[in-house]
Amino acid sequence: MEPHLNRRDVLLTSLLAALPLTPTGVAASPLNPAQTIVKATDVLQWETQPSFPPGSADICPLTGNSSAPGLYFVLIRWHPGYMSAPHTYTTDRFCVVVSGVWWVNSGADFDPASCVRAPAGSFVHRVAGTPHYDGVIRSQNEPAVIAICGTGPVNFALTDPSGLPWRKV
Template sequence: MEPYATRRDLLLTSLLAALPLNLAGAAASPLNPAQTIIKLPDALQWETQPTFPPGSADISPLTGDSTAPGLYYVLIRWRPGYMSAPHTYRTDRFCVVVSGTWWVNSGADFDPASCVPAPVGSFVHRVAGTPHYDGVIRSQNEPAVIAICGIGPVNFALVDPSKPPWRAV
């Protein structure tokens, strides 16, 4: 046997020294629920808003409040056959379609036939101060769930306040 270490032996020794000694017995830190807050789907609280027609949509507030200053994050579940009337917000809104297909359009004229489908995984950026409307057309088989994030207060404003804020389509 050679009395001097070879280059390969030195590299192998360095590599082995860098490995943890007890891989099988090493335990990870437990999840701290004060630092990582998890809400499983069955624990989400869905609320019907008094301004929505019965059976049209529900909201699950995740954090914050869109009517108060600061960051908010909500889920909205639109059911087929309902859309919002053209409206604006004071601040940008960032939306991701979580399930179903959300139908969106921009402009002050309400024309559901001109809406564009935003399928699962779509990102929709609603630019502050621009009129738009959205919902789920009647021919869809399932609701659409959209995650919405922004900075409040949004100051929801209808383009034409003389007309209802929600429409059956």
């Protein structure tokens, strides 16, 4: 004998199938937006770096402020053909390349040809007080997005204060 489902059974089955269940089979509690804050990519606010030309580098602050005391976390998007000029910070920075290829180097002598390739997934630790520069070389097809975390204030300082903070390469 074949079982027949009535309308109530079909509706109840659909409702139960839609419930979020934990591995134990118990219904899970809904996400509390006050406890778990989710910012989908379509709501992230990208801004042109204030002292950089449009189309060179963008920043997306996620939490905190690199100019203020405390933890900060930002996304930086470098477009092909632009790099930072050699500079330092007074605090360490911890960077993960999210997408694209980021080109990095140490030292006060700007030499893009000597940069090291850091592809997506790479971790880069910028040690406080050491000069460095970075960006995306012109021949790359896409921007690089880098997640940067550290403790502020970073006190950004150019190694040559008479120059611009960016370089076209």
